[in-house]
Amino acid sequence: MKEAEWEDTAFQAGGVVHGHPATTAGYRHDTPSSRRDRCRKERKGRGTGLRITYIYPSRSSWLPCTSGGGSDSMAQNVIDILKQEHEMVLSQLSELSSTGTSNREQKYTTMKKNLISHMIGGEEQAVYPKLMDSGGMKEIALESIEEHNAVKTLLSQLDSASTSEEDVWVAKITVIQENVKHHISEEEEHIFPEMQQKMSSAELLSLGSSYEEAKKSAMPMAAR
Numbered sequence: 129m130k131e132a133e134w135e136d137t138a139f140q141a142g143g144v145v146h147g148h149p150a151t152t153a154g155y156r157h158d159t160p161s162s163r164r165d166r167c168r169k170e171r172k173g174r175g176t177g178l179r180i181t182y183i184y185p186s187r188s189s190w191l192p193c194t195s196g197g198g199s200d201s202m203a204q205n206v207i208d209i210l211k212q213e214h215e216m217v218l219s220q221l222s223e224l225s226s227t228g229t230s231n232r233e234q235k236y237t238t239m240k241k242n243l244i245s246h247m248i249g250g251e252e253q254a255v256y257p258k259l260m261d262s263g264g265m266k267e268i269a270l271e272s273i274e275e276h277n278a279v280k281t282l283l284s285q286l287d288s289a290s291t292s293e294e295d296v297w298v299a300k301i302t303v304i305q306e307n308v309k310h311h312i313s314e315e316e317e318h319i320f321p322e323m324q325q326k327m328s329s330a331e332l333l334s335l336g337s338s339y340e341e342a343k344k345s346a347m348p349m350a351a352r
Contacts, residue, residue: 206336207320214312221305232291247276249346250339262326275311
């Protein structure tokens with residue numbers, strides 16, 4: 129991940145448009161006004177919307193333009209949001225677990241803010257309560273919360289470790305990386321398919337909005 133892509137990467141809803149800095153939820157930031165301007169240009173040309181580019185250069189897609197008077201914000205399926213954020217955190221953890229990483233403390237702070245708001249904000253306040261109300265998913269939701277608790281304990285231990293002892297610090301962040309990978313694998317291979325089976329598209333979209341709101345409320349805690 130390039131240096132610029134680590135700047136202020138707290139997860140937020142938003143699209144990625146060519147030429148815009150600062151990644152948000154796996155995307156570069158695009159303001160409503162710039163999106164409207166670009167939409168007008170697109171309608172004169174191809175007319176299908178804005179081309180969006182992920183931080184990972186091999187991936188891109190089209191972000192539909194809103195029509196006149198419509199909202200610039202787009203509701204997202206909660207599973208899509210979670211997968212985007214999983215990818216972002218795994219990328220950040222991968223860099224942090226490598227030796228010779230520059231600006232390690234700043235990058236760790238950014239990663240931790242993203243991960244904490246994702247876990248205790250969005251998932252624990254919005255997603256997991258919904259799972260507990262769904263038949264047969266209470267047990268796996270409770271297990272996921274315990275996995276979160278384990279990661280939070282590891283993060284608190286790393287907070288007191290000095291980055292000057294790189295080999296020790298990297299060993300600790302690698303353990304966190306392995307725990308997060310396992311947790312993400314459980315979610316994407318077991319929980320998400322269950323959610324897709326038991327929830328309608330409308331419910332998943334509504335849960336996506338609830339997730340974003342809950343995550344925002346956790347930002348002050350995540351920044352500590």
